Amino acid sequence: MTAVALPAPVVEMIGVRRFFPGPPEVQAIRDVDLIIGQGEYLSIVGPSGSGKSTLLHLLGLLDNPTGGVYRLDGVDTMSLRERRRAVLRGERIGFVFQSFHLLDHRTVLENVALSMVYVGVPRRVRLARARVALERVGLAHRMEFAPTTLSGGERQRVAIARALVAEPSLLLADEPTGNLDSANAEAILAVFDELHHEGMTLAVITHDDHVSRRAQRQVRIVDGTLQW
Amino acid sequence: MRDLLDEALAGVAARPTRLILTTLGTVLGIAALVGTVGLGQTAAGQITQRFDLAAATRIVVQPEDKGGQEGEAATQLPWDAPERIQRLNGVDAAGTVSNLDIGDDLVRNVAGVNGGEGKALQVMAASAGLFDAVRGVLGTGRFFDAGHDQRGDKVVVLGKHAAERLGINRVDAQPAVFIGDEPYTVIGILESVTGRAELNDAVIMPNGTAKTAYDLESPDAVEIRTQVGAAQLIAGQAPIAIQPNDPSTLKVDAPPKQGAVRKGVESDLNALFLLLGAVALLVGGLGIANVTLLSVLERISEIGLRRALGAARRHVAIQFLVESVIVGFLGGLLGTAVGVLLTVGVSWVRDWTPILDNRLAFGSPLLGAFIGLVAGTYPAWKASAIQPITALRGT
Numbered sequence: 001m002t003a004v005a006l007p008a009p010v011v012e013m014i015g016v017r018r019f020f021p022g023p024p025e026v027q028a029i030r031d032v033d034l035i036i037g038q039g040e041y042l043s044i045v046g047p048s049g050s051g052k053s054t055l056l057h058l059l060g061l062l063d064n065p066t067g068g069v070y071r072l073d074g075v076d077t078m079s080l081r082e083r084r085r086a087v088l089r090g091e092r093i094g095f096v097f098q099s100f101h102l103l104d105h106r107t108v109l110e111n112v113a114l115s116m117v118y119v120g121v122p123r124r125v126r127l128a129r130a131r132v133a134l135e136r137v138g139l140a141h142r143m144e145f146a147p148t149t150l151s152g153g154e155r156q157r158v159a160i161a162r163a164l165v166a167e168p169s170l171l172l173a174d175e176p177t178g179n180l181d182s183a184n185a186e187a188i189l190a191v192f193d194e195l196h197h198e199g200m201t202l203a204v205i206t207h208d209d210h211v212s213r214r215a216q217r218q219v220r221i222v223d224g225t226l227q228w
Numbered sequence: 229m230r231d232l233l234d235e236a237l238a239g240v241a242a243r244p245t246r247l248i249l250t251t252l253g254t255v256l257g258i259a260a261l262v263g264t265v266g267l268g269q270t271a272a273g274q275i276t277q278r279f280d281l282a283a284a285t286r287i288v289v290q291p292e293d294k295g296g297q298e299g300e301a302a303t304q305l306p307w308d309a310p311e312r313i314q315r316l317n318g319v320d321a322a323g324t325v326s327n328l329d330i331g332d333d334l335v336r337n338v339a340g341v342n343g344g345e346g347k348a349l350q351v352m353a354a355s356a357g358l359f360d361a362v363r364g365v366l367g368t369g370r371f372f373d374a375g376h377d378q379r380g381d382k383v384v385v386l387g388k389h390a391a392e393r394l395g396i397n398r399v400d401a402q403p404a405v406f407i408g409d410e411p412y413t414v415i416g417i418l419e420s421v422t423g424r425a426e427l428n429d430a431v432i433m434p435n436g437t438a439k440t441a442y443d444l445e446s447p448d449a450v451e452i453r454t455q456v457g458a459a460q461l462i463a464g465q466a467p468i469a470i471q472p473n474d475p476s477t478l479k480v481d482a483p484p485k486q487g488a489v490r491k492g493v494e495s496d497l498n499a500l501f502l503l504l505g506a507v508a509l510l511v512g513g514l515g516i517a518n519v520t521l522l523s524v525l526e527r528i529s530e531i532g533l534r535r536a537l538g539a540a541r542r543h544v545a546i547q548f549l550v551e552s553v554i555v556g557f558l559g560g561l562l563g564t565a566v567g568v569l570l571t572v573g574v575s576w577v578r579d580w581t582p583i584l585d586n587r588l589a590f591g592s593p594l595l596g597a598f599i600g601l602v603a604g605t606y607p608a609w610k611a612s613a614i615q616p617i618t619a620l621r622g623t
């Protein structure tokens with residue numbers, strides 16, 4: 001592992017473990033050292049069951065490591081209490097999931113604005129920023145639609161808009177193209193390329209080498225350990 | 229906080245059919261409660277309205293058993309009983325009343341057609357104060373006064389129905405009636421009395437007149453009108469005032485205490501309905517708890533998403549809690565409306581004035597909200613305890 005020139009990496013994991021107590025105990029993540037610098041586009045690729053999602057949950061502060069050190073934007077997250085972790089998560093992390101996770105009963109615009117509710121952005125500002133984010137992913141004409149009326153690709157773009165709108169330090173995507181046909185997948189990857197060029201830090205988790213290769217840097221994960 | 233409320237409202241509004249079904253138990257429970265209490269209050273209000281002033285201030289004193297026993301000197305009310313009563317604090321008016329035995333004599337209108345057809349009418353004797361004591365209202369003319377009484381003037385006042393039967397409706401021409409063969413001048417016609425309804429059908433003459441004409445020895449009863457709230461007190465004092473030597477020989481009819489009236493209204497039926505309402509509320513609460521729990525399970529992925537977006541455990545808990553409070557509140561609101569309609573409807577049919585306590589009308593939706601709060605506590609806690617990684621699994 002080489003030293004990084006940038007002052008504070010977005011992600012700094014040292015010896016991180018995540019064991020699920022059994023029986024039988026599952027060592028989903030073992031001794032992971034990972035640094036993601038600002039503006040980096042990283043892919044983590046590995047077969048099913050290798051621990052990708054578990055790692056993403058750890059990166060996204062949705063789960064606590066069993067051991068090790070994890071600093072996000074220089075903040076030691078291991079010592080944080082649940083509330084602080086939730087705030088940090090809301091402010092610094094944007095998630096994109098394989099199955100989109102949009103609320104069916106809310107409009108596209110509301111879905112995007114939702115990601116600023118827990119960060120304390122006033123409602124008016126939320127809606128204005130949500131509109132900008134949707135324009136950015138090319139969905140200005142779908143704002144008042146219900147998510148259920150959109151195509152898979154469109155839904156994922158809504159999810160990306162939602163992840164971006166709170167201006168996170170790190171965009172985490174777990175199999176973002178897993179539910180999409182190749183054309184739609186390509187459109188999503190194009191959005192990622194664009195975000196990368198704009199300076200966003202991205203970590204995309206996938207089992208698909210084709211998706212993985214689009215990233216600036218690739219890391220393999222096998223049986224819960226990273227291989228370089 | 230405002231945002232959490234918005235989120236909760238949106239969560240509730242997302243499933244309208246379920247919302248209606250969820251509130252059903254609460255609606256029924258609150259409706260039963262509001263309806264029962266409302267109708268209870270309304271009925272109590274009617275009783276109070278109808279009888280309060282009349283019944284709650286009316287006392288009748290009469291001998292325990294007038295002229296019952298042979299030989300034994302039966303208790304007799306003194307003629308001055310009204311004056312004695314009037315000295316008590318809290319008495320507004322008092323007067324004696326007696327039925328006269330006129331045998332087979334009929335009452336005729338002197339100026340009537342065919343010299344007037346004889347009518348079998350009750351003839352009564354009264355003191356001048358009776359008019360006031362029974363809240364008499366005159367249709368025309370006047371009631372006799374103490375002067376008529378003392379002089380034994382041959383005057384009468386007619387009860388409303390008696391006057392109708394005799395065909396007399398004005399007194400300015402000094403009409404006369406025969407009782408048997410004796411003529412009496414009609415000086416007034418009563419429009420109404422309260423309490424002693426038989427006066428409406430009677431021909432009433434002063435005591436002094438009755439003493440001479442019918443050998444009336446003593447009054448049958450004393451009618452007393454008290455000030456509001458004084459009835460109980462006066463009822464205790466009246467026998468002593470009238471008969472200091474032997475008060476126990478007098479029988480006093482006094483209105484029941486306020487509490488007794490109310491108690492009568494809160495009957496077993498009421499208790500049953502209240503119980504049913506409580507059971508319905510319990511069921512309603514369980515229903516809300518159940519459906520909220522179901523909704524938590526259904527929305528696990530939404531919970532995961534919200535956590536991913538920065539929601540802390542308490543945000544999730546508050547959202548579900550607020551949702552069930554809203555459901556409870558809506559149920560309470562609807563139930564109150566139904567209960568009020570029920571009260572108004574029954575009142576309308578019964579021709580009552582619906583009476584509904586404001587506290588009940590405004591408190592019941594809050595009761596619904598409270599039930600929602602209690603019912604939502606466990607599901608909300610459950611929701612907040614769900615691990616985000618569990619909630620987001622399968623992504």
Ligand SMILES: Nc1ncnc2c1ncn2[C@@H]1O[C@H](COP(=O)(O)OP(=O)(O)O)[C@@H](O)[C@H]1O
Pocket residue numbers: 020026027028046047048049050051052053054055
């Ligand atoms: N909550 C859990 N409890 C027990 N084992 C788990 C849990 N989550 C994941 N695992 C196990 O950890 C391993 C890695 O899972 P995961 O991170 O989901 O893999 P991937 O996303 O690469 O398919 C798997 O063997 C899985 O069964």
Ligand SMILES: [Mg+2]
Pocket residue numbers: 052053054623
């Ligand atoms: Mg996975």
